[in-house]
Amino acid sequence: MEYENQELLNRIAQGSEEALGLFYDRISPSLRGMLQKILASKKEAEEVLEETFLSFWKRALTARSEGVASEVWLVFAARSAALRRRKLQSEGNEKAGELPEAWLPRIKDISQLSGRMPLFTSSLAQLSTPQRRVLEMVLFEGCREKEIADALGKPAGRAQDEVRAALSFMRQRLHTLMGTWTADI
Amino acid sequence: MDCRHLEDLYELFLLRALSETEETQVLEHVERNCPACLEGLRHAGMMLYALLLSAPPVKSSPKQKGRLLRRLKEA
Numbered sequence A: 001m002e003y004e005n006q007e008l009l010n011r012i013a014q015g016s017e018e019a020l021g022l023f024y025d026r027i028s029p030s031l032r033g034m035l036q037k038i039l040a041s042k043k044e045a046e047e048v049l050e051e052t053f054l055s056f057w058k059r060a061l062t063a064r065s066e067g068v069a070s071e072v073w074l075v076f077a078a079r080s081a082a083l084r085r086r087k088l089q090s091e092g093n094e095k096a097g098e099l100p101e102a103w104l105p106r107i108k109d110i111s112q113l114s115g116r117m118p119l120f121t122s123s124l125a126q127l128s129t130p131q132r133r134v135l136e137m138v139l140f141e142g143c144r145e146k147e148i149a150d151a152l153g154k155p156a157g158r159a160q161d162e163v164r165a166a167l168s169f170m171r172q173r174l175h176t177l178m179g180t181w182t183a184d185i
Numbered sequence B: 001m002d003c004r005h006l007e008d009l010y011e012l013f014l015l016r017a018l019s020e021t022e023e024t025q026v027l028e029h030v031e032r033n034c035p036a037c038l039e040g041l042r043h044a045g046m047m048l049y050a051l052l053l054s055a056p057p058v059k060s061s062p063k064q065k066g067r068l069l070r071r072l073k074e075a
């Protein structure tokens, strides 16, 4: 039987190990793909995946996260743990990469996005090569804008413009794909 | 609160990629529960979720899943 993420997450919150297993089957390949991109070592990626799922399980049993897309918490927690391993984001403690409830997207937004993710990420191909490179550096290498400029030997303003133009382009694409943009900003 | 100058910063804030000065600017709004900034962060989180999961998927072995499930029982 095909469960919606939300149904699985509700069951996980009630302590269902079976639901966690099913959720693991669903999300772990892409999560592992992200981790492998951050950490060259397969073994380390496996370890971080396991540790993050354990934290996710403990959090699910205690947090009251109604309406909140917990899978986003999981992805950020995994990224942050992997970057700590790589010692690229050494500042901050273990909890530093964990997003507070109030910052997390709503379930309805993530469900709406799910089916459109391949179309959305295919737009990455429309970025220029330098824009794609700097985006990779912020996403998967944990670089701050200043560090990108230093690493690529570019003026700080130029590197910053490239990162922000890439993000702005993707934001517009998401806006178009999602149809309705509900942010009142 | 006027937050238009922060619109480009939410993704970088969540990725911890901003300079300290800009990070503080966003944090000041967020800590005061600025509704526009919290909404901006949620949209940014949604976009980053998709981007971070865009790497080619890698399947884990059944052995690894088994080990995780065993550890859950102990947790």
Ligand SMILES: [Zn+2]
Binding pocket: B001, B002, B003, B006, B029, B030, B034, B035, B036, B037, B038
């Ligand atoms: Zn604000």
